[in-house]
Amino acid sequence: MTSLLTGLLRGTAAGAAGTTALNVTTQADMALRARPASDTPVETVSALADRADVSIPGRRRERRHRLEGLGGLAGTATGVAVGGVGGALRSAGVRLPAVIGVPVLGAAAMLASDLPTARLGLTDPRRWASADWAADVVPHLAYGAATHATLAATFRADEQAEPDRRPATLGTLARAAALGAATGARSTFGTAALSWRARPGDRAPGGLLAGRFGRGAATLGALGEAAGDKHPAIPPRTAAPGLAPRLGLAAVGADVAACRDGHEGGPGVLVATAAAAGAAFGGQHLRALARDRFGTDLPGALGEDALAALLAWWGAGRSAG
Known part of the structure; x- marks a missing residue:
């Protein structure tokens, strides 16, 4: 690739x-x-x-x-x-x-x-x-x-x-959507999940994430974002500086997973990018609703952390066969 x-x-x-x-x-x-x-x-x-x-x-x-x-x-x-x-x-x-x-x-x-x-x-x-x-x-x-x-x-x-890849399946597209949605909510969660799901023998660049440095850097990035996301000074994720890296990382993450499993990456990339955009805007709207109901968006942010982590872990999973 x-x-x-x-x-x-x-x-x-x-x-x-x-x-x-x-x-x-x-x-x-x-x-x-x-x-x-x-x-x-x-x-x-x-x-x-x-x-x-x-x-x-x-x-x-x-x-x-x-x-x-x-x-x-x-x-x-x-x-x-x-x-x-x-x-x-x-x-x-x-x-x-x-x-x-x-x-x-x-x-x-x-x-x-x-x-x-x-x-x-x-x-x-x-x-x-x-x-x-x-x-x-x-x-x-x-x-x-x-x-x-x-x-x-x-x-x-x-x-x-490039070696031939198998066509994308409904399962791989569903995982790409989950990975994209997780990245739209927390830009680094998808990469962190891929690093922990990676194996040293995976096709590049997936195998690079399996090492200590790859996993450590991805994990630190995810923990740092989870902590910093709650700070009021952080700009909205729907603005260009916040949205662009989410869309880019969602596309790259979906293709890394597809390459690792031997599937075509294009359809998954499109699905993941669309899911990331939807999660970015939808998550911000839900955070606003939580702020109106509880006086703070912290409950919504913590719930979003958990949901993004679950989606990222499942989305980074390996397809059957």
């Missing part, structure tokens, strides 16, 4: 290729229809700077030029980041065919670009005309096509060299 870091690096390169395709398609549309460049990137960066109380230096024209540069950089960073996530997921075994992968990657880049502007009140997609949708959808489909093609090309040699 390709390492997560290698997948991330390949994904960023693929995202850069996709961003180039998006920019070329957009500029070709501007040249053909003689339409002006969109002011949305500039307005988005300006609104975000105002919300963060960050001053963009310079006079009016200088400030405008800086905002244009920052808007372009933000768009490039978005495309590269989406590609990086796609590469990381592919390294974890998520291999979608082009007919699915191209629109999924394009939609992800489009959502990452349009959602912030909509949340800031700078645009309302519900009021877009057909030409507006075409001007946004077509370049993002070009992004998806270039990104998917680059990912497929850079991963082809590794994927052909």
Whole structure:
């Protein structure tokens, strides 16, 4: 299996290729229809700077030029980041065919670009005309096509060299869902459970978790998170800094378990990632209900600890055969 870091690096390169395709398609549309460049990137960066109380230096024209540069950089960073996530997921075994992968990657880049502007009140997609949708959808489909093609090309040699895996079963998907839900509630519990279930002879990287260092580090991480989770200064898990590692660790954990048992990892990775997102949001909601009922969310947090530990232990179990 390709390492997560290698997948991330390949994904960023693929995202850069996709961003180039998006920019070329957009500029070709501007040249053909003689339409002006969109002011949305500039307005988005300006609104975000105002919300963060960050001053963009310079006079009016200088400030405008800086905002244009920052808007372009933000768009490039978005495309590269989406590609990086796609590469990381592919390294974890998520291999979608082009007919699915191209629109999924394009939609992800489009959502990452349009959602912030909509949340800031700078645009309302519900009021877009057909030409507006075409001007946004077509370049993002070009992004998806270039990104998917680059990912497929850079991963082809590794994927052909991998040993055949058995198709995922209902049992392996159920365990992946449990492992993902546990990781969504406590990001390190799934890794800790996998380390205690691992054996020295397991396929890499599962066997690495069976050593003293792997188990010790995973256990300390889980205990530290269980203690720190109750501190009021900890940011909400549904914010990007808390949610992103949960989704990533859920995907990696599900693929590690599938690789260990000789099953295809892609379906389990998708199930685990969805379960992690659901558990992250659902757990936060239940904690809020406990706070309203008891005046503190400690009972809900302790109950969540126990449930996450049980789900992680069962989810990390080995499939029959």
